[in-house]
Amino acid sequence: MKILNTIKDMRIEIKKARRNGSSIGFVPTMGYLHEGHLSLIKRAKRENDLVIVSIFVNPTQFGIGEDFESYPRSLSRDSRLIESAGGDIVFSPSILEMYPRECSTYVKIEGDITKKLCGASRPGHFRGVTTIVTKLFNIVAPDRAYFGQKDAQQVAVIEQMVRDLCFDVEIIPCPTVREEDGLAMSSRNTYLKKDERSAAAVLFKSLSRAEEMIKKGERNPLKISDIILNNIRSEPLSKVDYIEIVNNKTLESIEEIKGDILIALAVRIGNTRLIDNIKLEI
Ligand code: AMP
Numbered sequence: 478m479k480i481l482n483t484i485k486d487m488r489i490e491i492k493k494a495r496r497n498g499s500s501i502g503f504v505p506t507m508g509y510l511h512e513g514h515l516s517l518i519k520r521a522k523r524e525n526d527l528v529i530v531s532i533f534v535n536p537t538q539f540g541i542g543e544d545f546e547s548y549p550r551s552l553s554r555d556s557r558l559i560e561s562a563g564g565d566i567v568f569s570p571s572i573l574e575m576y577p578r579e580c581s582t583y584v585k586i587e588g589d590i591t592k593k594l595c596g597a598s599r600p601g602h603f604r605g606v607t608t609i610v611t612k613l614f615n616i617v618a619p620d621r622a623y624f625g626q627k628d629a630q631q632v633a634v635i636e637q638m639v640r641d642l643c644f645d646v647e648i649i650p651c652p653t654v655r656e657e658d659g660l661a662m663s664s665r666n667t668y669l670k671k672d673e674r675s676a677a678a679v680l681f682k683s684l685s686r687a688e689e690m691i692k693k694g695e696r697n698p699l700k701i702s703d704i705i706l707n708n709i710r711s712e713p714l715s716k717v718d719y720i721e722i723v724n725n726k727t728l729e730s731i732e733e734i735k736g737d738i739l740i741a742l743a744v745r746i747g748n749t750r751l752i753d754n755i756k757l758e759i
Pocket residue numbers: 505506507508512513514516517623624625626627628651652653654655661662663664
């Protein structure tokens with residue numbers, strides 16, 4: 478497995494792969510990998526000849542006062558895990574490599590899709606995401622790019638950007654990988670103290686309760702939101718940021734639970750902001 482730090486070296490490898498007729502699968506990450514990331518890499522390995530994994534804690538998608546500085550980082554640990562999952566190349570550029578001083582172009586979706594859910598509580602976040610993913614797509618030129626459904630809004634935003642800007646890449650959403658108690662795996666789970674870690678199970682528990690009620694026939698999104706809210710409030714260490722029940726493709730609010738829906742939430746457990754969601758087809 479190769480570890481590359483510059484765009485120039487990455488392009489040399491991409492050109493080689495293209496000459497050989499190899500298909501390229503790409504998994505963009507911010508590192509500190511867990512089984513969720515590894516599931517994306519393994520899937521990319523099954524579906525492509527060459528798998529490239531980027532590790533880059535992207536400063537432009539963090540807001541002021543967010544956890545850019547404290548975000549966990551360990552390239553040696555990540556490299557071992559990527560190799561064991563079947564990755565072929567790790568692309569781990571510096572901040573200056575990705576954002577040279579003269580850099581002043583950003584990619585921003587104008588529509589509402591980036592303004593709701595996480596976009597409302599993290600202004601500028603998706604502009605950072607669409608900018609870095611554009612740059613990485615331009616460097617790696619993958620046939621397929623793999624994203625986790627855990628970040629459902631990110632998937633919807635990237636799919637919109639790929640359509641709008643005619644990127645020649647197939648976006649493959651992959652299911653959320655969870656801990657035994659249902660907590661969605663996340664690099665940020667490492668921030669949780671012991672009592673917070675047990676409290677964090679309330680996110681998936683409340684989503685599962687909502688799913689149960691919908692399966693029993695409840696179709697009113699307000700009632701479902703209330704059920705989730707009460708569930709989360711029963712956990713004293715938690716503080717709700719948002720609970721949204723929306724159309725899974727457009728992320729627009731819905732008045733009745735039907736079709737392809739997404740129930741998404743963001744909750745603070747102590748100082749750590751966690752997100753989770755479930756997708757349902759009714
Ligand atoms: P991150 O390093 O958090 O930016 O995540 C990199 C990619 O891994 C994104 O596409 C995430 O959606 C995906 N991912 C993160 N956590 C999980 C998980 N628990 N299950 C599946 N995919 C995940």
